[in-house]
Amino acid sequence: MSGKKQTTGSNAPVQCLTERPAWKALAGHFQTIRDLHLRQLFADDPRRGERLTAEAAGIYLDYSKNRVTDETIRLLVNLAEECSLHEHIAAMFRGERINVTEKRAVLHTALRAPKTERIVVDGIDVVTGVHAVLERMSEFARQVRSGAWRGYTGKRIRNVINIGIGGSDLGPVMVYEALRYYSQRDMTFRFVSNVDGTDFVEATHDLNPEETLFIICSKTFTTLETLTNAHAARAWSLRKLGDDLAVRRHFVAVSTNGEGVSQFGIDTANMFGFWDWVGGRYSMDSAIGLSTMIAIGPENFRAMLAGFHAMDQHFRSAPFTQNLPVLMGMLTVWNSNFFNAQTVAVLPYEQYLKRFPAYLQQLTMESNGKHVTLDGARVAYQTGPVYWGEPGTNGQHSFYQLIHQGTRLIPCDFIGFCQELNPVANHHDLLISNLFAQTEALAFGKTEDEVKAGGVAGWLVPHRIFDGNRPTNTILAERLTPETLGALVALYEHSVFTQGTIWNIDSFDQWGVELGKALAERTSVELESRDEPLLGHDSSTNALIRRYRLLRNKRP
Ligand code: G6Q
Numbered sequence: 001m002s003g004k005k006q007t008t009g010s011n012a013p014v015q016c017l018t019e020r021p022a023w024k025a026l027a028g029h030f031q032t033i034r035d036l037h038l039r040q041l042f043a044d045d046p047r048r049g050e051r052l053t054a055e056a057a058g059i060y061l062d063y064s065k066n067r068v069t070d071e072t073i074r075l076l077v078n079l080a081e082e083c084s085l086h087e088h089i090a091a092m093f094r095g096e097r098i099n100v101t102e103k104r105a106v107l108h109t110a111l112r113a114p115k116t117e118r119i120v121v122d123g124i125d126v127v128t129g130v131h132a133v134l135e136r137m138s139e140f141a142r143q144v145r146s147g148a149w150r151g152y153t154g155k156r157i158r159n160v161i162n163i164g165i166g167g168s169d170l171g172p173v174m175v176y177e178a179l180r181y182y183s184q185r186d187m188t189f190r191f192v193s194n195v196d197g198t199d200f201v202e203a204t205h206d207l208n209p210e211e212t213l214f215i216i217c218s219k220t221f222t223t224l225e226t227l228t229n230a231h232a233a234r235a236w237s238l239r240k241l242g243d244d245l246a247v248r249r250h251f252v253a254v255s256t257n258g259e260g261v262s263q264f265g266i267d268t269a270n271m272f273g274f275w276d277w278v279g280g281r282y283s284m285d286s287a288i289g290l291s292t293m294i295a296i297g298p299e300n301f302r303a304m305l306a307g308f309h310a311m312d313q314h315f316r317s318a319p320f321t322q323n324l325p326v327l328m329g330m331l332t333v334w335n336s337n338f339f340n341a342q343t344v345a346v347l348p349y350e351q352y353l354k355r356f357p358a359y360l361q362q363l364t365m366e367s368n369g370k371h372v373t374l375d376g377a378r379v380a381y382q383t384g385p386v387y388w389g390e391p392g393t394n395g396q397h398s399f400y401q402l403i404h405q406g407t408r409l410i411p412c413d414f415i416g417f418c419q420e421l422n423p424v425a426n427h428h429d430l431l432i433s434n435l436f437a438q439t440e441a442l443a444f445g446k447t448e449d450e451v452k453a454g455g456v457a458g459w460l461v462p463h464r465i466f467d468g469n470r471p472t473n474t475i476l477a478e479r480l481t482p483e484t485l486g487a488l489v490a491l492y493e494h495s496v497f498t499q500g501t502i503w504n505i506d507s508f509d510q511w512g513v514e515l516g517k518a519l520a521e522r523t524s525v526e527l528e529s530r531d532e533p534l535l536g537h538d539s540s541t542n543a544l545i546r547r548y549r550l551l552r553n554k555r556p
Contacts, residue, residue: 014373014374014375014504015082016377016380017083017379017380017381017502017503017504018380018381020079020082020083021078021082022075022078022079022081022082023079023082025075025078026072026075026076026079026334026338027338029071029072029075030338033067033068033069033072034067034338034339036067036069037468037469038065038067038443038444038468038469039443039444039445039468039469041067041069042064042443042444048064049062049064051064052064052066052068052073054321054322054323054324054327055324056310056311056314056318056322056323056324056487057307057310057311057314057324057483057487057490057491058307058310058477058478058483058484058487059311059324059475059476059477059484059487059488059491060475060476060477061324061327061328061473061474061475062473062474062476063327063328063331063473065439065442065443065471065472065473065474066331066334066335066411066471066472066473067335067339067469067471068331068334072334073321073327073330076330076331076333076334077320077321077330079330079333079502080320080326080330080498080501080502081320083501083502083504084501085320085326085498085501085502088497088501089315089316089497090316092106092107092109092497093109093119093312093316094119095107095110095119095120095121095126095277098508099279099506099508099509100374100506101506101509101511102508102509104276104277104508105121105277106277106279106282106508107119107121107126107275107277107278108278108279108282108283108285108286108493109308109309109312110126110127110130110277111130111278111283111285111286111305111308112285112305112306112308112309112312112486112490113127113130113309114127114309115127115131121277126275126277129275130286133272133273133274133286133287134302136272137272137287137289137290137293137298137301138293138298138301140252140272140290140294141290141293141294141297141298141301142298144157144160144213144294145184145187145294145297149213149249150249151210151211151212151213151246151249151250152210152241152243152245152246152248152249152250153210153241155208155210155211156211157187157211157212157213158186158187158188158208158211158212159187159188159189159190159207159208159211159212159213160187160188160189160190160212160213160214160215160291160294160295161189161190161191161192161203161204161207161212161213161214161215161233162189162190162191162192162214162215162217162290162291163192163193163214163215163216163217163226163229163230163233164191164193164215164216164217164218164223164226164254164288165193165194165223165225165226166193166223166280166281166362166366166513167219167279167280167281167282167283167284167288167362168217168218168219168223168226168254168280168283168288169191169193169217170281170355170358170359170362171281171283171284171285171288171289171359172191172217172284172288172289172291172292173191173193173355173358173359174284174355174356174358174359175284175289175292175304175485176189176191176291176292176295177352177353177354177355178352178353178355178356178480178485179292179295179296179300179304179352179480179482179485180295180352181352181421181422181480182295182296182297182300182482183295183296184294184295184296184297187294187295188207189291189294189295190203190204191203191291192229192233193225193226193229194225195224195225195228195229197232199229200229200232200233200236204233204236208240209236209237209239209240209241209250210240210241212237212250213250213251213252214230214233214237214250214251214252215252215253215254215290215291216230216233216251216252216253216254216255216261216264216266217253217254217255217288217290217291218253218254218255218257218260219255219256219257219274219278219280219283219288220255220256220257220260221253221255221256221257221260221261221264222257222260224517224520224521227264230251230264233251234247234251234264234265237250237251244265247265247266248266248267248270251265251266251270252266252270252271252272252290253266253270253271253272254271254272254273254274254286254287254288254290255271255273255274256273256274256275256276258271258273272287272290273287274286274287274288279508280510281362281363281366281367282363282493282508284489285304285305285308285486285489289301292304296482300482301482303481303482303483303486304482304483304485304486305486306483306486307481307482307483307484307485307486307487307488307490308486308487308489308490309486310483310486310487311324311325311486311487311490311491311494312490312494315490315494324491324495325490325491325492325493325494325495325497325498326494326495326498328413328473328491328492328495328498329494329495329496329497329498329499329502330498330502331411331471331473332344332385332411332495332499333499333502333503335385335409335411335471336382336385337381337382339409339411339471340382340409341385341408341409341410341411341471342385342386342408343385343386343387343388343408343410343411344364344385344386344387344388344410344411344412344413345387345388345389345395345403345410345411345412345413346360346387346388346389346412346413346415347389347390347391347392347395347412347413347414347415347435347438348389348391348392348415348416349391349392349393349414349415349416349417349431349432349434349435350391350415350416350417350480351391352421352480353391353415353480354390354391356389356415357387357388357389357390360387360389360492361387361388363492363493363496364384364385364387364492364496365384365386365387366510366512366513367384367496367500367507367508368383368384368496368499368500368503368505368507369383369384369512370383370384370500370503370505370506370507371383372505373503373504373505374504374505374506379503379504379505381503383499383503383505384499384503389413392414392431392434392435392438393431393434396434396438400438403442403470404441404442404466404470405466405467409470409471410470411470411471411472411473412439412442412470412471412472412473413472413473413475414435414438414439414472414473414474414475415475415476415488416431416432416435416474416475416476416477417476417477417478417479417480417484418432418476418477418478418479419478419479421479421480435474436474438472439472439474441466441468442468442470442471442472443468443469443470443472444468445465445466445467445468445469445470446464446465446466446468447465448461448465451464451465475488475491523537523541523545526545527545527548527549527552532549533545
């Protein structure tokens with residue numbers, strides 16, 4: 001760390017995180033509890049499992065199976081306060097330009113603000129604009145769902161294909177899968193993101209262009225993958241429909257770039273806008289969610305927004321000791337920076353949330369995968385951990401082994417619901433009993449005595465021992481509804497914000513995406529050139545390019 005003081009992009013000096021009194025207090029405290037076992041912590045306090053919990057917006061968080069005491073939480077709250085988390089939360093909700101490297105406000109919370117709220121940015125009340133777009137989306141979604149919106153040849157739209165990538169894809173895919181139960185079942189929804197032609201071909205091969213609507217989602221409308229796929233989609237449609245005018249009935253755009261949309265040939269009357277203060281990975285509840293709205297209907301979409309908003313309100317107002325996103329964010333800092341955990345596993349015991357870990361990977365890692373503080377000084381501590389996961393119980397039969405008995409500490413978020421959406425015999429009780437059993441096993445393990453008491457002897461004993469003491473959060477809600485999903489996503493958004501504030505990084509830029517993009521542009525010219533290109537890369541890249549060109553040209 002260069003010196004003790006840092007400055008934010010433009011503001012007052014900020015003390016280096018590891019020099020803060022609260023950080024030092026936590027470091028001292030860590031030495032006293034690092035070897036404490038969850039078995040002991042639970043034995044010492046019979047009410048621990050009821051006390052170390054919090055609840056808001058329909059979501060119950062049990063964090064008692066983390067390696068923390070009341071003192072840990074007290075010190076973490078001190079740290080959050082020293083890092084001015086209260087002020088940062090207020091600044092975000094007010095629309096200050098807290099994304100300092102891009103000089104942008106960060107206002108995804110305005111996307112779910114009620115009509116009566118006013119949030120003024122550059123003299124304009126953004127909430128009015130949000131609701132105007134929501135109205136247009138609702139009208140369009142109703143027309144498509146009811147069949148009033150017809151394709152060019154008069155046929156009803158039966159298929160919707162969202163073309164977008166990153167933030168313009170992962171949210172829509174995740175939420176479509178998550179809320180599929182509530183979706184219009186006589187329609188097909190697909191998502192094309194990859195520039196790999198297979199993605200487009202497999203998404204369209206069995207569909208009729210006369211019945212297919214494309215939503216081109218791109219905030220910038222310049223993204224290579226999305227524009228390449230959008231052109232493929234137009235060619236696919238026009239091969240059957242013949243007439244350029246058909247584009248009006250089969251293509252709509254979601255973008256902030258009206259000019260780019262017109263140039264592509266989409267009527268801006270069929271464009272749904274959003275704003276530069278909505279980051280891609282924070283945009284699933286903006287017009288980027290148009291496919292979601294068509295799938296689940298405007299009412300369900302608004303219910304989802306209400307769930308987001310309920311969690312927003314909780315985050316802004318609840319004391320830190322009862323604040324779900326703050327608690328989860330602080331625990332991630334505790335596990336990462338003090339216990340040196342490198343990853344977080346997210347394990348939904350809900351099939352509909354099968355894409356949730358993939359969605360969270362972008363939200364968490366693009367936001368907090370940063371190596372410098374707000375003023376550009378190199379951080380002297382770890383920032384965002386690796387997020388990954390799969391739905392339970394599938395994961396139990398693959399990678400959980402390492403979580404239980406491996407050498408690494410892997411904190412886990414277990415997510416479950418008390419009521420199933422698709423009752424089948426006793427499946428749901430079996431599912432959730434597995435969730436509870438896993439958190440119990442991870443916390444308490446199996447001692448040598450217990451192994452021996454089970455009849456195991458000799459050299460096999462160490463293989464059968466589970467150390468336990470593996471931290472988990474359990475997130476439990478009544479039922480997977482649009483409201484609950486909104487609250488769950490907002491919970492993670494604000495947990496990410498809490499972490500980023502403590503680490504003093506910009507959670508809202510993504511410069512790391514740029515270098516590869518620029519290099520790929522140059523390389524694509526070299527791959528496509530007819531003459532042998534003069535290559536100026538390193539010897540590995542040069543050889544790979546030559547080999548690719550040689551073998552590609554041998555294709556049948
Ligand atoms: C997200 C990122 C990134 C972005 C994609 C797509 O926060 O900004 O994932 O969403 O690169 O960008 P466009 O929507 O501009 O095509």
